[in-house]
Amino acid sequence: MAEKEVRLFGMWASPFALKVEWALKLKGIEYEYVNEDIPFNKSDELLRLNPVTQKIPVLVHNGKPLAESLIIIEYIDDTWTEGYSIMPKDPYDRAQARFWAKFADDKDNLSEGAFVSWTSVECISATFGVFTSLGEAQQKMLQEAREAFKTLEQALGSKQFFGGDQIGYLDLAIGWFAFWMPIFEEIASISIVDNENAPLLKEWFARILDVDMIKTSLPPRDKIYELSKQRREQFLSGQIKP
Numbered sequence: 001m002a003e004k005e006v007r008l009f010g011m012w013a014s015p016f017a018l019k020v021e022w023a024l025k026l027k028g029i030e031y032e033y034v035n036e037d038i039p040f041n042k043s044d045e046l047l048r049l050n051p052v053t054q055k056i057p058v059l060v061h062n063g064k065p066l067a068e069s070l071i072i073i074e075y076i077d078d079t080w081t082e083g084y085s086i087m088p089k090d091p092y093d094r095a096q097a098r099f100w101a102k103f104a105d106d107k108d109n110l111s112e113g114a115f116v117s118w119t120s121v122e123c124i125s126a127t128f129g130v131f132t133s134l135g136e137a138q139q140k141m142l143q144e145a146r147e148a149f150k151t152l153e154q155a156l157g158s159k160q161f162f163g164g165d166q167i168g169y170l171d172l173a174i175g176w177f178a179f180w181m182p183i184f185e186e187i188a189s190i191s192i193v194d195n196e197n198a199p200l201l202k203e204w205f206a207r208i209l210d211v212d213m214i215k216t217s218l219p220p221r222d223k224i225y226e227l228s229k230q231r232r233e234q235f236l237s238g239q240i241k242p
């Protein structure tokens with residue numbers, strides 16, 4: 001069978017691969033999904049396509065590979081210009097959207113005490129710190145995470161979506177929190193985004209999960225729950241180390 005023009009190397013439980021899938025779906029682009037066994041059993045093809053960070057997602061368009069989910073989303077928007085617009089049109093709005101996407105992803109938001117040097121640390125940003133620590137360190141990080149999300153809420157303000165009336169770049173960049181956050185909160189018995197701390201963001205969680213394209217492309221909740229629980233135990237018991 002001939003290779004599809006667009007291939008996405010991802011992993012079924014990766015929020016980073018999912019956001020790229022969302023962008024492809026919004027544009028109506030056909031693609032082949034290649035599910036990688038990460039982090040311990042990556043294919044030679046993935047290592048060849050992304051020798052620098054060796055992470056998924058990797059988008060391969062006409063044989064040319066591209067890594068980093070946010071960069072891939074911009075590439076998709078720049079390349080398939082017909083139809084749905086993902087990035088804001090105005091240069092200032094575009095720059096602001098990039099600023100907030102970076103803020104949400106940035107591992108610099110984390111303080112010491114969590115397992116911050118595992119290669120996938122960017123995966124869950126400040127939430128990761130809370131999820132992989134206990135006791136005093138966790139309490140400290142909980143404060144930081146709550147503050148980070150409260151700050152992020154400013155970018156939403158009274159809008160329906162970060163992109164305005166419809167989902168856009170920033171919604172895709174951080175939309176995964178809406179699905180994963182309640183799972184992390186449940187497993188770790190903590191509350192980060194709630195009606196008290198970030199009520200607008202909490203409402204946006206419900207709103208984005210109700211968008212058809214998002215709703216129908218989420219992985220099974222019970223499987224994500226089990227995997228997240230397992231990963232947390234591995235971190236806490238030191239089985240997964242930097």
Ligand SMILES: N[C@@H](CCC(=O)N[C@@H](CS)C(=O)NCC(=O)O)C(=O)O
Pocket residue numbers: 011014015016038039054055056057067068069070119120121122123
């Ligand atoms: N900043 C990257 C993060 C990608 C990432 O952390 N991918 C994880 C899976 S969620 C991965 O490939 N981990 C394998 C590893 O770190 O070795 C992006 O946005 O694409």
